[in-house]
Amino acid sequence: MGSGKTTLARTLSSHLNIPFYELDNVVWKRFQSGDVRRSEKERDEYLQNIVRSNAWIIEGVHYEWVLPSFQQAELIIYLDTPYSIRTYQIIKRFVRQKFALEQANYQPTFNIFWKMFQWNSFFERPK
Incomplete structure (x- = not known):
């Protein structure tokens, strides 16, 4: 948190015209009335749909269940902010x-x- 992941993803998305996805929004369904956690199956299917698309930027700190995105990524940027x-x-x-x-x-x-x-x-x- 606070390392600049979303800012960097948003900037790259804008400059490269590639959609970006926050992993928190893959985990959670967002509603006005409150957030609802997706089941692991729903979450994994959502991630697979993103990874199957032509181009994408994913940002977040999740690492265990996002292996498919690591395997398909052309570039992985790790921010080591003080x-x-x-x-x-x-x-x-x-x-x-x-x-x-x-x-x-x-x-x-x-x-x-x-x-x-x-x-x-x-x-x-x-x-």
């Missing part, structure tokens, strides 16, 4: 979303904000 930059971006995004200056695919709660910090620090742990 922890401090990601932390700043998480704070900035949360504030912008709370003041409705930036749209969110989720309800920006303090619970989610805290989870973002936990996920961010988890990424720094030695594997």
